[in-house]
Amino acid sequence: MQSDEPLCYGPQVMTWAAELAAWSDQQDNLTCTYLTPAHRATAEQIRQWMQEAGFDTVRRDAVGNVIGRYKAQASVAQPELVVTGSHYDTVRNGGRYDGRLGILLPMAVVAQLSRRGERLPYDFEVVAFAEEEGARYGTAFLASSAYIGRYDPAWLDLVDAKGVTLRQAMAEAGLDPAAVGSAAADTKRIKHYFEVHIEQGPVLLDAGLALGVVTSIAGSMRRKLLLKGRAGHAGTTPMHMRRDAACAAAEIALYVEERCSQADTLVGTVGMLEVPTGSVNVIPGACRMSLDIRAADDATRDAAVADVERKIDEICARRNIAIEDTQPAWSVAAAPCSPEHRAMWRAVLAELGQPQFELPSGAGHDAKILEDVAPVSMLFTRCGNGGISHNPLEIITTEDAQLAGRAVLAFLRKLG
Structure with a gap:
């Protein structure tokens, strides 16, 4: 392997990330949601x-993706396409590396390839x-779905918290809602998609x-x-005569915790609990709650979901509580990573000189969409x-970013 020690991937990525963090929907934190002025500036x-x-070429497509292409060696007549990337929008009050690392790091690698005059096959x-992230319109992966030609036109009628439709937001950003189909890449040419991302968890840190x-994702x-x-x-x-919706929700939440502690990659979260018009001296007559159940494989997740749903029915029947879905259940399949390319990364x-450590991703990523x-x-x-x-406390080190840049360059060469 060629030595890349003099290269400055890490410092460059940290500088770029800090500069991008200045563009925000909010003055006191990093919030960059789809098609806002801060998002467009980013x-x-x-x-x-x-x-x-x-x-060699840089373009913005019909949904706002920014796409840079570094062309193959001139001797390659019909080159295949290798794609990498991630998202530049953020959650509200988020961190500066989630998503953006996967854009900035390969940009730094391309900059070094260009300086060297090195082309890939x-x-x-x-x-x-x-x-x-879905922070503004509630439906995630709009951009990567458009990139692979799976954009749902119904999304254009989604409305944000201020009553602005997605269609209106696109027009205000200088995008043509009627042209979303043109955002699709030539997916038949894609040889491989990879993504570099912060773990968003403590496993690597603890190890x-x-x-x-x-x-897998x-x-x-x-x-x-x-x-x-x-x-x-x-x-x-009296206690035995109550139909307390909040107590039913609490019992459900505890069961989710218990059931989702029974498999290594299985996790379950009740992230939203709300008593509408609640009062300190009133038994809760209603309670809103959310469920989020994930696993590295669909069979493990589906078994847990089935058990949780049976338990919800049992708890609510016993407590004389009615159940109403406030929106349709939403699910996505697990996305296994390519064994061939995992071996290349190892x-x-x-x-x-690094341990060949593997771990699942509990978070969703654009790679999940590209896996189709x-x-x-x-x-x-x-x-x-x-x-x-x-979270604003999200951080990586310059040294880790440098090492990741070296890994990306080595991986690109292996793909050739």
């Missing part, structure tokens, strides 16, 4: 940096996906490892419920501050 900055890095495309190879199920009991006076209604780590059209793989970098992410 896209423009990425576009400029791609041009400066030496990409395939076209290499870096995609800054415009939307993955003392800078990098890890992802085995968890499949998930989400459901939102409204439990309906009967409100009553807190002082005059070989790269060995060449860099091409083999995918992922490389995780260590996440500091206890593994926290989706």
